[in-house]
Amino acid sequence: MTHNVAILGASGYTGAELVRLIATHPAMKIVGLSGNSKAGMAMADVFPHLRHLDLPRLTTIDEMSFDDVEIVFCGLPHATSQKIIATLPKSVKVVDMSADFRLRDPAAYEKWYGKPHSAIELQKEAVYGLTEFYREQIKTARLVAGTGCxxxxxxxxxxxxxxxxxxxxxxxxxxxxxxxxxxxxxxxxxxxxxxxxxxxxxxxxxxxxxxxxxxxxxxxxxxxxxxxxxxxxxxxxxxxxxxxxxxxxxxxxxxxxxxxxxxxxxxxxxxxxxxxxxxxxxxxxxxxxxxxxxxxxxxxxxxxxxxxxNLTKGSSGQAIQNANLMLGLPETEGLMLAPVFP
Amino acid sequence: MTHNVAILGASGYTGAELVRLIATHPAMKIVGLSGNSKAGMAMADVFPHLRHLDLPRLTTIDEMSFDDVEIVFCGLPHATSQKIIATLPKSVKVVDMSADFRLRDPAAYEKWYGKPHSAIELQKEAVYGLTEFYREQIKTARLVAGTGCxxxxxxxxxxxxxxxxxxxxxxxxxxxxxxxxxxxxxxxxxxxxxxxxxxxxxxxxxxxxxxxxxxxxxxxxxxxxxxxxxxxxxxxxxxxxxxxxxxxxxxxxxxxxxxxxxxxxxxxxxxxxxxxxxxxxxxxxxxxxxxxxxxxxxxxxxxxxxxxxNLTKGSSGQAIQNANLMLGLPETEGLMLAPVFP
Amino acid sequence: MTHNVAILGASGYTGAELVRLIATHPAMKIVGLSGNSKAGMAMADVFPHLRHLDLPRLTTIDEMSFDDVEIVFCGLPHATSQKIIATLPKSVKVVDMSADFRLRDPAAYEKWYGKPHSAIELQKEAVYGLTEFYREQIKTARLVAGTGCxxxxxxxxxxxxxxxxxxxxxxxxxxxxxxxxxxxxxxxxxxxxxxxxxxxxxxxxxxxxxxxxxxxxxxxxxxxxxxxxxxxxxxxxxxxxxxxxxxxxxxxxxxxxxxxxxxxxxxxxxxxxxxxxxxxxxxxxxxxxxxxxxxxxxxxxxxxxxxxxNLTKGSSGQAIQNANLMLGLPETEGLMLAPVFP
Amino acid sequence: MTHNVAILGASGYTGAELVRLIATHPAMKIVGLSGNSKAGMAMADVFPHLRHLDLPRLTTIDEMSFDDVEIVFCGLPHATSQKIIATLPKSVKVVDMSADFRLRDPAAYEKWYGKPHSAIELQKEAVYGLTEFYREQIKTARLVAGTGCxxxxxxxxxxxxxxxxxxxxxxxxxxxxxxxxxxxxxxxxxxxxxxxxxxxxxxxxxxxxxxxxxxxxxxxxxxxxxxxxxxxxxxxxxxxxxxxxxxxxxxxxxxxxxxxxxxxxxxxxxxxxxxxxxxxxxxxxxxxxxxxxxxxxxxxxxxxxxxxxNLTKGSSGQAIQNANLMLGLPETEGLMLAPVFP
CATH class of the missing domain: 3.30.360.10 (Dihydrodipicolinate Reductase; domain 2)
Incomplete structure (x- = not known):
C-alpha cells in the first residue's frame, strides 16, 4: 500500500533530501509540494538533480489540497510552521521539521526563539521526534516535532x-x-x-x-x-x-x-x-x-x-523514520541507503 | 530470487561503490570479497562507512570459492585482471571493470597499455559494456568489459x-x-x-x-x-x-x-x-x-x-546495470537512487 | 617617496586584494576607502584578515576628499564606475577595474553591457590595461581600464x-x-x-x-x-x-x-x-x-x-602593476610575492 | 646586509613555505637547499610555484657546503634532525623545525617520540622557539627549537x-x-x-x-x-x-x-x-x-x-621570526605579508 505525502517548504535542502529519500521509498508517494517563493516552478528547475522523477509542480500552500494526503512533512521556517500547521485538517498527520514544537515549555520557546508561541494547544500534543527515545509515542502521534540536527x-x-x-x-x-x-x-x-x-x-x-x-x-x-x-x-x-x-x-x-x-x-x-x-x-x-x-x-x-x-539522520531521514512509525510501516523502510563514499 | 555475486578488488573505490549499490539491490547478495593487500580484514575496517552491512571478510582471490557465485565483478588493475579472469570457472559470468577487455584489437591494446594482451581468446568473447549501445549483446554475454569512465x-x-x-x-x-x-x-x-x-x-x-x-x-x-x-x-x-x-x-x-x-x-x-x-x-x-x-x-x-x-554511471553503476541484464533482471533494478544534493 | 592612493568599492574581493598588496608595497599609502553599503565601518569589521593594518574607515564616495590623492583604484560595478569616474578631479589618476572603459567602440559596449555608455569622452582617453601589451601608453595615461580576468x-x-x-x-x-x-x-x-x-x-x-x-x-x-x-x-x-x-x-x-x-x-x-x-x-x-x-x-x-x-594578475595585481607604471615606479614594485602553496 | 641561509629538507611543505617567505625577505639569501630524495632536481620541478625564483638546485646534505652559510633552517624529520644538526659546524646558527629539541627532559623525549635522544648535549643549549615568550634567549641562541604548530x-x-x-x-x-x-x-x-x-x-x-x-x-x-x-x-x-x-x-x-x-x-x-x-x-x-x-x-x-x-606562524614564519632575532634583524622583517583572503 502506498501512502500519499505532501512536503511543505520543498525548495530548501531538507525538502530536496525528503524527495531524494522518498524517490526510492517503496510505500510513499509525493502528491503535493509547496514552495511559496518558487510556486509554479517544476522541481526539475529548482533542483535539477531530481529531474528524473515524476513530481508535482510546486504550488503555494493555499493552492494545495490535503484531501488525499495522509501525512505532511513541514519544512517551513519556525514561527511560520506553527501558523500553517494550525490550519491543516486534523485528519492529516504531520512531521514538522522546524523548531516550533520541540520545546514543551512555552516560556522556553519564547526565550530561545524570541517571540511567544501562537499554537500552544498544538504544542501540547506534539511528540519530540528523537525516534530511538520516543518511539512508542511517535507511533500514535498526529504531530511529531523533528529535532534540531x-x-x-x-x-x-x-x-x-x-x-x-x-x-x-x-x-x-x-x-x-x-x-x-x-x-x-x-x-x-x-x-x-x-x-x-x-x-x-x-x-x-x-x-x-x-x-x-x-x-x-x-x-x-x-x-x-x-x-x-x-x-x-x-x-x-x-x-x-x-x-x-x-x-x-x-x-x-x-x-x-x-x-x-x-x-x-x-x-x-x-x-x-x-x-x-x-x-x-x-x-x-x-x-x-x-x-x-x-x-x-x-x-x-x-x-x-x-x-x-545533518540532512538525513539529523532532519529528513529522521522525518521519514518517524513517518514510517506513524504510518505503521517498518521503521527502516526506504532508509537503508548506504553512505556515499568517497 | 537472489543472485550470489563476488567482487574482486573490493578494497578500492569502485569496490566500495559496488557494495554501496548492492546493499539496497533487492536481487543480489555478496558472498565473496577479495582484496589481496587487505586480505583478512573486515570490510568495516577498510571502509567504515559500510559497517552496518553483514559482509564477508576480505580474502585473497586464491582463497575464494566460486562454487555458489553466479557473477563476478572484477575491480582489479589492468593486466592483472586478464590473468585472473582467465582462471575463473567458465560457469561464472564476469563484469570486468578494468581496461583489459575494452579494446578489440590486440595491437591497440598493446599500443595504449604498453604490453601484449595475454588472454586474447577471452577478449574475443568480451562485449563492450556501454549498456545503451550494446544492450542486446550484453544480455547474453559471459564477459562484459566495463568502459572507461x-x-x-x-x-x-x-x-x-x-x-x-x-x-x-x-x-x-x-x-x-x-x-x-x-x-x-x-x-x-x-x-x-x-x-x-x-x-x-x-x-x-x-x-x-x-x-x-x-x-x-x-x-x-x-x-x-x-x-x-x-x-x-x-x-x-x-x-x-x-x-x-x-x-x-x-x-x-x-x-x-x-x-x-x-x-x-x-x-x-x-x-x-x-x-x-x-x-x-x-x-x-x-x-x-x-x-x-x-x-x-x-x-x-x-x-x-x-x-x-565516474564511480556510478562511469563504472560500478554501469557494472550493476550490465549485471542486471546478464542475470535477466530489470535493467534499472537497484539503480534508481536519486543523486545526493547538496 | 610614498604615493597616496584611494580605493573606491573597497568592500569587495578586489578591494580586499588591493589592500593586501598595498600593505607591503613600499611606495603606496592608502588614504581613502569607500564602500557605500558599508560606509562607517572599520575595514577590520568588513575584512577581519586586515585587522593588523592601520587603515582609514570606510566612507561613502561623497564623503571622500581627493585633495591628497594621487591615484584612485576604482572597484565599482560597471555603469556605476563610469558615472563616478566622470566626477573625479582631473588631477587624479585612475585605474578602473570595472568593465566600463575596456571597449573602445560604444556600440560594442552597448551590445555586451546592455545600455549606452554615459561617459564616451572619458572612454576615448582610456588605455586598455593589459600591461605587457600596452605598457608605453599606460605610463602616460590618466585613466587605465583594467581588463576582465x-x-x-x-x-x-x-x-x-x-x-x-x-x-x-x-x-x-x-x-x-x-x-x-x-x-x-x-x-x-x-x-x-x-x-x-x-x-x-x-x-x-x-x-x-x-x-x-x-x-x-x-x-x-x-x-x-x-x-x-x-x-x-x-x-x-x-x-x-x-x-x-x-x-x-x-x-x-x-x-x-x-x-x-x-x-x-x-x-x-x-x-x-x-x-x-x-x-x-x-x-x-x-x-x-x-x-x-x-x-x-x-x-x-x-x-x-x-x-x-583572477584576483591578483587578473585584477588587483594588474591594477597595481599599471599604477606602478603611471606613478613612475618600478613595474614590479610590491608585486613579487611568491604564490601561496599549498 | 644580506645573510646567507640554507634549508635542509626543502622538498616538504615547511621548506616551500620558507622559500616563499624568504623570496621577499630583504635581508636573507638562499644559498643551499637540500632534499635527499629529490637531490639533483631544480626547485621549479619540485615546487612549480617557485619557478620565478633564482634558487640553487637541491642537493644531498653531504654535498652541501656550509662555509658561507650563516644560518640553517632544518626541516628534517625528527630523529634525523638531531643527527644532522650534530654534524654541522659550530659557527652556523640553526633553527630546527623538527620535534627534536623541543623537550628539555630526555625522558620526556623518549616517552613521546619512542626512542632515546642521541644529541643530549645539543638539547641542553637549545632554546624553545615560541618567540613571544623566549625572545631574549633566542636573540643569543645558536640553536632554536621551533615549536609544534x-x-x-x-x-x-x-x-x-x-x-x-x-x-x-x-x-x-x-x-x-x-x-x-x-x-x-x-x-x-x-x-x-x-x-x-x-x-x-x-x-x-x-x-x-x-x-x-x-x-x-x-x-x-x-x-x-x-x-x-x-x-x-x-x-x-x-x-x-x-x-x-x-x-x-x-x-x-x-x-x-x-x-x-x-x-x-x-x-x-x-x-x-x-x-x-x-x-x-x-x-x-x-x-x-x-x-x-x-x-x-x-x-x-x-x-x-x-x-x-600552521605553515607560517606555526612553523616557517616562526622560524623566520626567530632567525631575524638571531641575526640581529628587526623581528618582523619579511613577515608583514597580509593574509590571503578569500
Missing part, C-alpha cells in the same frame, strides 16, 4: 549517559563541527564558497545556540534536575555532516558499556569498538549515526564522539 | 552524432573535467588534499590518455572511417563526477534532435531542454547521465556537455 | 599567436575553468558553498560571456580582420584561479617559439618548458601567469594553457 | 592565563581543528583528497598527540606544578590553518584582560574585541595569530579560541 547528534552521545548517571552532570562540554547545509539555502555572506572554503570558525559561542533549548529540556528531564551543558558549534568547509566531540567526566569502560547496551538493537545507531571514533565521511548521505568512545590520559575523563548527516 | 561520458555525448552523420568528424574537441576518485585510491602526491584542493590542471594532454583507445575504436566503427578526436582531461578539486565539454561543428537543432531521439526511452540518460547544460553536482552518487546542447554564437558550431558520476 | 588569461595565451599569424584564426576554442571569487562577493544561490563545492558546470555557454567583447576587440585589431573565438567558461569549486585551455590549429614548435620569444623578458609571464602545462595551484595569490604548450597527437593541432590568479 | 596555537591561548593564575589548572580542555598541511607531504590514505574532502574526524584522541609533551613541559613550568590538559585534535578539509577552541574555568573579563595585556605590544598576536572570535580564513598565509575570548552562559566558564596558519 545538532540536538540530535548531541543527544545520541549523551542521553544514555545522563539517564544512567555515569557522568558528572556539571562538567559536560560539547564541541561540535557542523557542515554548511545545516544553515539551509540562505543567501548569507558567510555561506559563500569563497568565504567558507579553506575556513573554519566557531559560531553562537558562549551558550547562545538555540539547540541548547532542546539539550536543556531533554537532559534535565532525564536527570531529574537542571542540566546545562557547554555547547560550541563550529562551521567547517564541508556540505553534509555533524561531528560532536563530547568531553565528560566518568569511567570510560562504564560509559562505553552504557552506550553499547542502549544501542545494541538500534538499526541506525552504530557504537564503534572501544577506542575507535567516527568521521562524517562515513555516514554521509545515510541515516546512520556512528558513536565512538575513547578514554583520555587523565583518569576518569572520557571523550564521546558522535557523527551523523 | 571518461570514455563513457564522451560517448554519451558523441555516439549518436557520429552515427547520424550530423557533425564534422575531423574537428571534434573534448575538454573534460574529472573529479579525483577516478584516479582510484592510489597514494600519489598529486592526489593529496593539500595538492589538489584549490588546484586545477590538465593531464595526459596532447592525446595520450588511454581512454582515447576506446574513443578511436568506437567512433571509427560507427563512422566507417578513422575518427580521431582531441581529448584533454583536467583534474578538478572534487571527489566524484565527470563533465565533458564537447565542441563540434554541426547544426545545433539537428544535434539536439539527434540526441533527444536517441535517448528518449533511456531510463538513465537525460537530455536537458535545448540551451540548458549539466553540472556534476546534479548527478552525484547516481546512475544518471545529463546531457546539454547549446548553440554557439558562431553559426554551425555546437557545444554538447555531458555529466555523470 | 578571463580576458587577461586568454589574451596571454593567444595575442602573440594571432599577432604572429601562426594559428588558424577561424578555429580557436577556449575552454576556461574559473574559481568562484571571480564572481565577486555577490549573494547568489550558485555561489553558496553547499551548491558549488563538489560541483562543476559551464556558464555563459555559446558565446554570451561579456569578456568576449574584449577578445573580439583585441584579437580583431591584432589580426586586422574580424576574429571570433569560441569561449566557454566553467565554474569550478576553488576560490582563486583561472585555467584557460586553448585549442588552436598551428605548428606546436612555432607556437611555442612565438610565446617564448614574446615573454622572454617579462617579469610576470612564465612560459613553461615545451610539453609542460600549468596549474592554478602554482600561481595562487601571486601576480604570475604560467603558460604551457603541448602538441596534440593530431598533426598541426596545439593546446596552449594559461593560468593566473 | 598545534603546540604554538594552544600556548598563545593559555600561557598568559596559566602564568597569571586566572584559570583552574585541573580543567583545561583544548579541542583543536587542524588543516591537512600540518601532516606534511606524506603519502597516506587519509590525506588523499577523496578521503578528506567532505570529511572531518578526530585523531590522536585521548591524550596521545606528541605536542602534549610541549604543553606538559611549558604549562607545568609556568604553573610551578604539574599541569595536564585534555587535548583532542581534529582533521578538517582545509589546507592551512589551526583553530584551537579552549574551554577553561575562570572569570571571562579577567581572562580577557590578561590576554589583552600580555599581547598589547606584540606585532603578530591580535586579541580580538571581547566576544569576537577568529577564523582560520583570516590568518591564512600570514604570520598573525588571532585570539578571541567569549564568556559562556555558565558563570565562570570561558572559551578562548586561537587561530594561526
Amino acid at each position: 545538532n540536538a540530535a547528534t548531541g543527544q545520541y552521545a549523551l542521553r544514555p549517559l545522563i539517564a544512567a548517571g555515569v557522568i558528572d552532570l556539571d562538567h559536560i562540554i560539547m564541541d561540535l563541527k557542523a557542515a554548511v547545509s545545516g544553515a539551509g539555502r540562505a543567501l548569507k555572506e558567510n555561506l559563500l564558497h569563497a568565504e567558507l572554503s579553506e575556513g573554519a570558525h566557531a559560531y553562537a559561542v558562549g551558550g547562545t545556540h538555540r539547540h541548547l533549548g532542546e539539550f536543556d529540556q531533554e537532559f534535565s528531564a532525564l536527570a531529574g534536575r537542571d542540566v546545562h551543558i557547554q555547547f560550541t558549534p563550529h562551521l567547517i568547509p564541508a556540505n553534509r555532516g555533524i561531528l560532536a566531540t563530547t568531553y565528560v567526566i566518568g569511567d570510560p569502560a562504564n560509559i562505553y558499556h552504557t552506550l553499547n547496551a542502549t544501542y545494541a538493537q538500534e538499526p541506525f545507531i552504530e557504537v564503534l569498538p572501544m577506542g575507535q571514533h567516527p568521521s562524517i565521511k562515513h555516514i554521509r548521505g545515510s541515516n546512520f549515526c556512528h558513536i565512538g568512545v575513547v578514554a583520555d590520559r587523565i583518569p576518569n575523563r572520557t571523550i564521546v564522539i558522535a557523527a551523523l548527516d | 571518461n570514455a563513457a561520458t564522451g560517448q554519451y555525448a558523441l555516439r549518436p552524432l557520429i552515427a547520424a552523420g550530423v557533425i564534422d568528424l575531423d574537428h571534434i574537441i573534448m575538454d573534460l573535467k574529472a573529479a579525483v576518485s577516478g584516479a582510484g585510491r592510489a597514494l600519489k602526491e598529486n592526489l593529496l588534499h593539500a595538492e589538489l584542493s584549490e588546484g586545477a590542471h590538465a593531464y595526459a594532454v596532447g592525446g595520450t590518455h588511454r581512454h582515447l583507445g576506446e574513443f578511436d575504436q568506437e567512433f571509427s566503427a560507427l563512422a566507417g572511417r578513422d575518427v580521431h578526436i582531441q581529448f584533454t582531461p583536467h583534474l578538478i578539486p572534487a571527489n566524484r563526477g565527470i563533465l565533458a565539454t564537447t565542441y563540434v561543428i554541426g547544426d545545433p537543432a539537428n544535434i539536439y534532435h539527434t540526441l533527444n531521439a536517441t535517448y528518449a526511452q533511456e531510463p538513465f540518460i537525460e537530455v536537458l531542454p535545448m540551451g540548458q547544460h549539466p553540472s556534476i553536482k546534479h548527478i552525484r552518487g547516481s546512475n544518471f547521465c545529463h546531457i546539454g546542447v547549446v548553440a554557439d554564437r558562431i553559426p554551425n558550431r555546437t557545444i554538447v556537455i555531458a555529466a555523470l558520476d | 578571463n580576458a587577461a588569461t586568454g589574451q596571454y595565451a593567444l595575442r602573440p599567436l594571432i599577432a604572429a599569424g601562426v594559428i588558424d584564426l577561424d578555429h580557436i576554442i577556449m575552454d576556461l575553468k574559473a574559481a568562484v571569487s571571480g564572481a565577486g562577493r555577490a549573494l547568489k544561490e550558485n555561489l553558496l558553498h553547499a551548491e558549488l563545492s563538489e560541483g562543476a558546470h559551464a556558464y555563459a555557454v555559446g558565446g554570451t560571456h561579456r569578456h568576449l567583447g574584449e577578445f573580439d576587440q583585441e584579437f580583431s585589431a591584432l589580426a586586422g580582420r574580424d576574429v571570433h573565438i569560441q569561449f566557454t567558461p566553467h565554474l569550478i569549486p576553488a576560490n582563486r584561479g583561472i585555467l584557460a585551455t586553448t585549442y588552436v590549429i598551428g605548428d606546436p614548435a612555432n607556437i611555442y617559439h612565438t610565446l617564448n620569444a614574446t615573454y622572454a623578458q617579462e617579469p610576470f609571464i612564465e612560459v613553461l618548458p615545451m610539453g609542460q602545462h600549468p596549474s592554478i595551484k602554482h600561481i595562487r595569490g601571486s601576480n604570475f601567469c604560467h603558460i604551457g604548450v603541448v602538441a596534440d597527437r593530431i598533426p598541426n593541432r596545439t593546446i596552449v594553457i594559461a593560468a593566473l590568479d | 598545534n603546540a604554538a596555537t594552544g600556548q598563545y591561548a593559555l600561557r598568559p592565563l596559566i602564568a597569571a593564575g586566572v584559570i583552574d589548572l585541573d580543567h583545561i580542555i583544548m579541542d583543536l581543528k587542524a588543516a591537512v598541511s600540518g601532516a606534511g607531504r606524506a603519502l597516506k590514505e587519509n590525506l588523499l583528497h577523496a578521503e578528506l574532502s567532505e570529511g572531518a574526524h578526530a585523531y590522536a584522541v585521548g591524550g596521545t598527540h606528541r605536542h602534549l609533551g610541549e604543553f606538559d613541559q611549558e604549562f607545568s613550568a609556568l604553573a610551578g606544578r604539574d599541569v595536564h590538559i585534555q587535548f583532542t585534535p581534529h582533521l578538517i578539509p582545509a589546507n592551512r590553518g589551526i583553530l584551537a577552541t579552549t574551554y577553561v574555568i575562570g572569570d571571562p573579563a579577567n581572562i580577557y584582560h590578561t590576554l589583552n595585556a600580555t599581547y598589547a605590544q606584540e606585532p603578530f598576536i591580535e586579541v580580538l574585541p571581547m566576544g569576537q572570535h577568529p577564523s582560520i580564513k583570516h590568518i591564512r598565509g600570514s604570520n598573525f595569530c588571532h585570539i578571541g575570548v567569549v564568556a559562556d552562559r555558565i558563570p565562570n566558564r570561558t572559551i578562548v579560541i586561537a587561530a594561526l596558519d
Whole structure:
C-alpha cells in the first residue's frame, strides 16, 4: 500500500533530501509540494538533480489540497510552521521539521526563539521526534516535532549517559563541527564558497545556540534536575555532516558499556569498538549515526564522539523514520541507503 | 530470487561503490570479497562507512570459492585482471571493470597499455559494456568489459552524432573535467588534499590518455572511417563526477534532435531542454547521465556537455546495470537512487 | 617617496586584494576607502584578515576628499564606475577595474553591457590595461581600464599567436575553468558553498560571456580582420584561479617559439618548458601567469594553457602593476610575492 | 646586509613555505637547499610555484657546503634532525623545525617520540622557539627549537592565563581543528583528497598527540606544578590553518584582560574585541595569530579560541621570526605579508 505525502517548504535542502529519500521509498508517494517563493516552478528547475522523477509542480500552500494526503512533512521556517500547521485538517498527520514544537515549555520557546508561541494547544500534543527515545509515542502521534540536527547528534552521545548517571552532570562540554547545509539555502555572506572554503570558525559561542533549548529540556528531564551543558558549534568547509566531540567526566569502560547496551538493537545507531571514533565521511548521505568512545590520559575523563548527516539522520531521514512509525510501516523502510563514499 | 555475486578488488573505490549499490539491490547478495593487500580484514575496517552491512571478510582471490557465485565483478588493475579472469570457472559470468577487455584489437591494446594482451581468446568473447549501445549483446554475454569512465561520458555525448552523420568528424574537441576518485585510491602526491584542493590542471594532454583507445575504436566503427578526436582531461578539486565539454561543428537543432531521439526511452540518460547544460553536482552518487546542447554564437558550431558520476554511471553503476541484464533482471533494478544534493 | 592612493568599492574581493598588496608595497599609502553599503565601518569589521593594518574607515564616495590623492583604484560595478569616474578631479589618476572603459567602440559596449555608455569622452582617453601589451601608453595615461580576468588569461595565451599569424584564426576554442571569487562577493544561490563545492558546470555557454567583447576587440585589431573565438567558461569549486585551455590549429614548435620569444623578458609571464602545462595551484595569490604548450597527437593541432590568479594578475595585481607604471615606479614594485602553496 | 641561509629538507611543505617567505625577505639569501630524495632536481620541478625564483638546485646534505652559510633552517624529520644538526659546524646558527629539541627532559623525549635522544648535549643549549615568550634567549641562541604548530596555537591561548593564575589548572580542555598541511607531504590514505574532502574526524584522541609533551613541559613550568590538559585534535578539509577552541574555568573579563595585556605590544598576536572570535580564513598565509575570548552562559566558564596558519606562524614564519632575532634583524622583517583572503 502506498501512502500519499505532501512536503511543505520543498525548495530548501531538507525538502530536496525528503524527495531524494522518498524517490526510492517503496510505500510513499509525493502528491503535493509547496514552495511559496518558487510556486509554479517544476522541481526539475529548482533542483535539477531530481529531474528524473515524476513530481508535482510546486504550488503555494493555499493552492494545495490535503484531501488525499495522509501525512505532511513541514519544512517551513519556525514561527511560520506553527501558523500553517494550525490550519491543516486534523485528519492529516504531520512531521514538522522546524523548531516550533520541540520545546514543551512555552516560556522556553519564547526565550530561545524570541517571540511567544501562537499554537500552544498544538504544542501540547506534539511528540519530540528523537525516534530511538520516543518511539512508542511517535507511533500514535498526529504531530511529531523533528529535532534540531545538532540536538540530535548531541543527544545520541549523551542521553544514555545522563539517564544512567555515569557522568558528572556539571562538567559536560560539547564541541561540535557542523557542515554548511545545516544553515539551509540562505543567501548569507558567510555561506559563500569563497568565504567558507579553506575556513573554519566557531559560531553562537558562549551558550547562545538555540539547540541548547532542546539539550536543556531533554537532559534535565532525564536527570531529574537542571542540566546545562557547554555547547560550541563550529562551521567547517564541508556540505553534509555533524561531528560532536563530547568531553565528560566518568569511567570510560562504564560509559562505553552504557552506550553499547542502549544501542545494541538500534538499526541506525552504530557504537564503534572501544577506542575507535567516527568521521562524517562515513555516514554521509545515510541515516546512520556512528558513536565512538575513547578514554583520555587523565583518569576518569572520557571523550564521546558522535557523527551523523545533518540532512538525513539529523532532519529528513529522521522525518521519514518517524513517518514510517506513524504510518505503521517498518521503521527502516526506504532508509537503508548506504553512505556515499568517497 | 537472489543472485550470489563476488567482487574482486573490493578494497578500492569502485569496490566500495559496488557494495554501496548492492546493499539496497533487492536481487543480489555478496558472498565473496577479495582484496589481496587487505586480505583478512573486515570490510568495516577498510571502509567504515559500510559497517552496518553483514559482509564477508576480505580474502585473497586464491582463497575464494566460486562454487555458489553466479557473477563476478572484477575491480582489479589492468593486466592483472586478464590473468585472473582467465582462471575463473567458465560457469561464472564476469563484469570486468578494468581496461583489459575494452579494446578489440590486440595491437591497440598493446599500443595504449604498453604490453601484449595475454588472454586474447577471452577478449574475443568480451562485449563492450556501454549498456545503451550494446544492450542486446550484453544480455547474453559471459564477459562484459566495463568502459572507461571518461570514455563513457564522451560517448554519451558523441555516439549518436557520429552515427547520424550530423557533425564534422575531423574537428571534434573534448575538454573534460574529472573529479579525483577516478584516479582510484592510489597514494600519489598529486592526489593529496593539500595538492589538489584549490588546484586545477590538465593531464595526459596532447592525446595520450588511454581512454582515447576506446574513443578511436568506437567512433571509427560507427563512422566507417578513422575518427580521431582531441581529448584533454583536467583534474578538478572534487571527489566524484565527470563533465565533458564537447565542441563540434554541426547544426545545433539537428544535434539536439539527434540526441533527444536517441535517448528518449533511456531510463538513465537525460537530455536537458535545448540551451540548458549539466553540472556534476546534479548527478552525484547516481546512475544518471545529463546531457546539454547549446548553440554557439558562431553559426554551425555546437557545444554538447555531458555529466555523470565516474564511480556510478562511469563504472560500478554501469557494472550493476550490465549485471542486471546478464542475470535477466530489470535493467534499472537497484539503480534508481536519486543523486545526493547538496 | 610614498604615493597616496584611494580605493573606491573597497568592500569587495578586489578591494580586499588591493589592500593586501598595498600593505607591503613600499611606495603606496592608502588614504581613502569607500564602500557605500558599508560606509562607517572599520575595514577590520568588513575584512577581519586586515585587522593588523592601520587603515582609514570606510566612507561613502561623497564623503571622500581627493585633495591628497594621487591615484584612485576604482572597484565599482560597471555603469556605476563610469558615472563616478566622470566626477573625479582631473588631477587624479585612475585605474578602473570595472568593465566600463575596456571597449573602445560604444556600440560594442552597448551590445555586451546592455545600455549606452554615459561617459564616451572619458572612454576615448582610456588605455586598455593589459600591461605587457600596452605598457608605453599606460605610463602616460590618466585613466587605465583594467581588463576582465578571463580576458587577461586568454589574451596571454593567444595575442602573440594571432599577432604572429601562426594559428588558424577561424578555429580557436577556449575552454576556461574559473574559481568562484571571480564572481565577486555577490549573494547568489550558485555561489553558496553547499551548491558549488563538489560541483562543476559551464556558464555563459555559446558565446554570451561579456569578456568576449574584449577578445573580439583585441584579437580583431591584432589580426586586422574580424576574429571570433569560441569561449566557454566553467565554474569550478576553488576560490582563486583561472585555467584557460586553448585549442588552436598551428605548428606546436612555432607556437611555442612565438610565446617564448614574446615573454622572454617579462617579469610576470612564465612560459613553461615545451610539453609542460600549468596549474592554478602554482600561481595562487601571486601576480604570475604560467603558460604551457603541448602538441596534440593530431598533426598541426596545439593546446596552449594559461593560468593566473583572477584576483591578483587578473585584477588587483594588474591594477597595481599599471599604477606602478603611471606613478613612475618600478613595474614590479610590491608585486613579487611568491604564490601561496599549498 | 644580506645573510646567507640554507634549508635542509626543502622538498616538504615547511621548506616551500620558507622559500616563499624568504623570496621577499630583504635581508636573507638562499644559498643551499637540500632534499635527499629529490637531490639533483631544480626547485621549479619540485615546487612549480617557485619557478620565478633564482634558487640553487637541491642537493644531498653531504654535498652541501656550509662555509658561507650563516644560518640553517632544518626541516628534517625528527630523529634525523638531531643527527644532522650534530654534524654541522659550530659557527652556523640553526633553527630546527623538527620535534627534536623541543623537550628539555630526555625522558620526556623518549616517552613521546619512542626512542632515546642521541644529541643530549645539543638539547641542553637549545632554546624553545615560541618567540613571544623566549625572545631574549633566542636573540643569543645558536640553536632554536621551533615549536609544534598545534603546540604554538594552544600556548598563545593559555600561557598568559596559566602564568597569571586566572584559570583552574585541573580543567583545561583544548579541542583543536587542524588543516591537512600540518601532516606534511606524506603519502597516506587519509590525506588523499577523496578521503578528506567532505570529511572531518578526530585523531590522536585521548591524550596521545606528541605536542602534549610541549604543553606538559611549558604549562607545568609556568604553573610551578604539574599541569595536564585534555587535548583532542581534529582533521578538517582545509589546507592551512589551526583553530584551537579552549574551554577553561575562570572569570571571562579577567581572562580577557590578561590576554589583552600580555599581547598589547606584540606585532603578530591580535586579541580580538571581547566576544569576537577568529577564523582560520583570516590568518591564512600570514604570520598573525588571532585570539578571541567569549564568556559562556555558565558563570565562570570561558572559551578562548586561537587561530594561526600552521605553515607560517606555526612553523616557517616562526622560524623566520626567530632567525631575524638571531641575526640581529628587526623581528618582523619579511613577515608583514597580509593574509590571503578569500
